[in-house]
Amino acid sequence: xxxxxxxxxxxxxEDLRQHVSRRFRVVAKQVSELAELEVELFEERNPANPDCxxxxxxxxxxxxxxxxxxxxxxxxxxxxxxxxxxxVQVKRHRDKRRKRREGRSASAAALEEAGLPxxxxxxxxGSGAPAGG
Numbered sequence: 372x373x374x375x376x377x378x379x380x381x382x383x384x385e386d387l388r389q390h391v392s393r394r395f396r397v398v399a400k401q402v403s404e405l406a407e408l409e410v411e412l413f414e415e416r417n418p419a420n421p422d423c424x425x426x427x428x429x430x431x432x433x434x435x436x437x438x439x440x441x442x443x444x445x446x447x448x449x450x451x452x453x454x455x456x457x458x459v460q461v462k463r464h465r466d467k468r469r470k471r472r473e474g475r476s477a478s479a480a481a482l483e484e485a486g487l488p489x490x491x492x493x494x495x496x497g498s499g500a501p502a503g504g
Contacts, residue, residue, distance in 0.1 A: 372399040372406045379413035381424075381446065387412070390447060394454040398430070401461050407431040410453070412446060426453045435464060 374395060376388050391410050398408070408430050415423045422442040426449035430437040437460045441452035 372402055372404065372408055374399075374408045374410065377409065377411045379411065380416065381412050381414050383412065387446075391450060394450055395428075395457070398454065398458050398461055401458075401465060402430070402432060405433070410450070412450070414446075415442070424449050426450045428453045428457050430457055430461070432464070437461065437464065 372395075374392055376383050376391050395408060395410075399406075408428060411427045411429075413425050413427075415425060417423065420442075422444060424444065424446040425440065425442045426446065427440045428438065437457060439453045439456040439460065441449045441456065443449045443452065
């Protein structure tokens with residue numbers, strides 16, 4: 372996974388980059404090597420807002436884009452929360468894909484047991500109603 376760290380109104384030091392790569396290591400293990408992660412760190416300049424340190428993460432996967440955002444008083448805490456939230460989203464996405472794949476293989480196996488080729492769909496079999504009208 373390729374990680375890009377950007378900073379707006381915040382200098383991005385090498386320690387900060389290493390912290391981001393450590394925190395997103397769990398996410399990197401669950402996604403493809405082709406995935407791209409963009410982490411944007413910035414500080415909101417509103418004195419009335421105590422949670423001014425914001426971290427936003429955008430993960431570009433094949434066919435889907437996952438996003439997470441967190442604001443807190445500490446930038447490292449915001450990064451930690453964003454990585455946890457993105458980890459949950461990646462896990463949910465992987466489970467959803469796995470269930471779809473298992474559902475397709477189960478329906479194909481059921482069609483084969485019925486003596487039909489797996490590439491025949493329900494629409495091709497007919498609905499039982501007479502054609503024409």
